[in-house]
Amino acid sequence: MFDLKLIRDNPEEFDRALARRGEDPRAAEILALDEKHRALITEAQTSQARRNEASKLIGKAKAQGNEEEAQALMAEVSGLKDKLTQLEEDARNAGEQLNLLMMHLPNAVYDDVPQGDSEDDNVEVRTWGTPREFDFAPKEHFDLGEAMGLMDFERAAKMSGSRFVILKGGIARLERALGQFMLDLHTREHGYTEVLTPAMVRDTALFGTGQLPKFGEDAFRTTTDHWLIPTSEVTLTNMHSGEILDEETLPLRFTAHSQCFRAEAGSAGRDTRGMIRQHQFEKVEMVSVTTPEQSDDELERMTGCAEEVLKRLELPYRVVKLCTGDIGFSARRTYDIEVWLPGQDKYREISSCSVCGDFQARRLKMRCRPKGEKNTRFVHTLNGSGLAVGRTLIAVLENYQLADGSIRIPEVLKPYMGGLDQIGV
RNA sequence: GGAGAGGUGGCUGAGUGGUCGAAAGCGCUCCCCUGCUAAGGGAGUAUACUGGCAACGGUAUCGAGGGUUCGAAUCCCUUCCUCUCCGCCA
Numbered sequence: 001m002f003d004l005k006l007i008r009d010n011p012e013e014f015d016r017a018l019a020r021r022g023e024d025p026r027a028a029e030i031l032a033l034d035e036k037h038r039a040l041i042t043e044a045q046t047s048q049a050r051r052n053e054a055s056k057l058i059g060k061a062k063a064q065g066n067e068e069e070a071q072a073l074m075a076e077v078s079g080l081k082d083k084l085t086q087l088e089e090d091a092r093n094a095g096e097q098l099n100l101l102m103m104h105l106p107n108a109v110y111d112d113v114p115q116g117d118s119e120d121d122n123v124e125v126r127t128w129g130t131p132r133e134f135d136f137a138p139k140e141h142f143d144l145g146e147a148m149g150l151m152d153f154e155r156a157a158k159m160s161g162s163r164f165v166i167l168k169g170g171i172a173r174l175e176r177a178l179g180q181f182m183l184d185l186h187t188r189e190h191g192y193t194e195v196l197t198p199a200m201v202r203d204t205a206l207f208g209t210g211q212l213p214k215f216g217e218d219a220f221r222t223t224t225d226h227w228l229i230p231t232s233e234v235t236l237t238n239m240h241s242g243e244i245l246d247e248e249t250l251p252l253r254f255t256a257h258s259q260c261f262r263a264e265a266g267s268a269g270r271d272t273r274g275m276i277r278q279h280q281f282e283k284v285e286m287v288s289v290t291t292p293e294q295s296d297d298e299l300e301r302m303t304g305c306a307e308e309v310l311k312r313l314e315l316p317y318r319v320v321k322l323c324t325g326d327i328g329f330s331a332r333r334t335y336d337i338e339v340w341l342p343g344q345d346k347y348r349e350i351s352s353c354s355v356c357g358d359f360q361a362r363r364l365k366m367r368c369r370p371k372g373e374k375n376t377r378f379v380h381t382l383n384g385s386g387l388a389v390g391r392t393l394i395a396v397l398e399n400y401q402l403a404d405g406s407i408r409i410p411e412v413l414k415p416y417m418g419g420l421d422q423i424g425v
Numbered sequence: 426g427g428a429g430a431g432g433u434g435g436c437u438g439a440g441u442g443g444u445c446g447a448a449a450g451c452g453c454u455c456c457c458c459u460g461c462u463a464a465g466g467g468a469g470u471a472u473a474c475u476g477g478c479a480a481c482g483g484u485a486u487c488g489a490g491g492g493u494u495c496g497a498a499u500c501c502c503u504u505c506c507u508c509u510c511c512g513c514c515a
Binding site for chain 2: 038041042045046051052054056060070073074076077081202244365367376
């Protein structure tokens, strides 16, 4: 959500920001509506002021037993009524129309975000690690998993359809180990507070983070009109909605290990084999709530926290800065981390870290107040995966596979695997 | 699921149709007083929008949304949430 004042002050820049996202100019339309809205409010308020004043005089007159004056005033106020009702309704309608329009507009990206149409235009920022040399043809994760009998797509499909998986034995344990490891790292070393949130939310929560109103198709809805969370970014970011936070308490850093549910409506035919793209997956998420001054540095920090997971797992990766065609609705700048998958012979997304500025905070009415000051301002929010657990599992399987199809356990995971150092033997 | 009780400012808690944005207490801030500390006295202390250079105004908000009324924290309806008892249950 944008600040109307900024659009008023600089409509050209606002339209330019929309243009970078491939959106049509909207400033003129918005400002016309805004002007109408405010004019209606002002007019309604003038009438309300007179009504309030007269009503108080009526009370006074009645208290003094001056029935004649009371009657005269009552007649006046009742004459205002129809006009006022109409004005209030018009003002409300204009406000709703304006709000709806604003809710559909994506956040403005930073100047350094590269212009582009698709993920092909993302810019590599850095790489870490060297892809391992194989003296055999490395397999994809689903071949490895199915051969071991520990990854079962067919039986999952029998009960749930496509894009679901059953994990068993060592692979199930590996998935659990990865989630635990990530959570421990972020809570013990990176200063994040562990949180366990609901997996079902109301409309308002998804509006707050930006999934609604535009992207309802991507999420699942229950018969009780709840939504299954597509990421715990939603719940972590919504925690302090409507609150005024003491600025001294910022930044807030939360992490959660949750199930995520995505309809993948627009992804038919993409990544149909394997665990890359599932309707249900596990993710460890990081969310930060910061002051406006802190948010840029926080993005670098958060990305580093996500990278650290891969470093400790000794998985090669690269960091890319998303271009305007690939960046998400609420983000001002996003770094994707892509892990090396030998089976696919390419880097694949495993984390996405974004700074949203005050875009979500405005929707969520989440503010902060500097100590001793009267005025409040909107906080900044950030979110990032640290990491997508299912995809990390894939990366471990593919990078740590041996010629016989078994999997070596990364050093750092051994404590979480009960000392096991290999699966599928 | 059944039956009840509630949702008021940072907190506790008054207020059941009129000068109520809201008593009082607590907390907090500032000032005064005071060898120190403690106690005491005084003033201030919500949010959003809006007008104004400012001083200072206006409007809305007593969970949310509608309604009744000249006027609603107070009455009516809807809805969300919390709590108690019963039932069911991981």
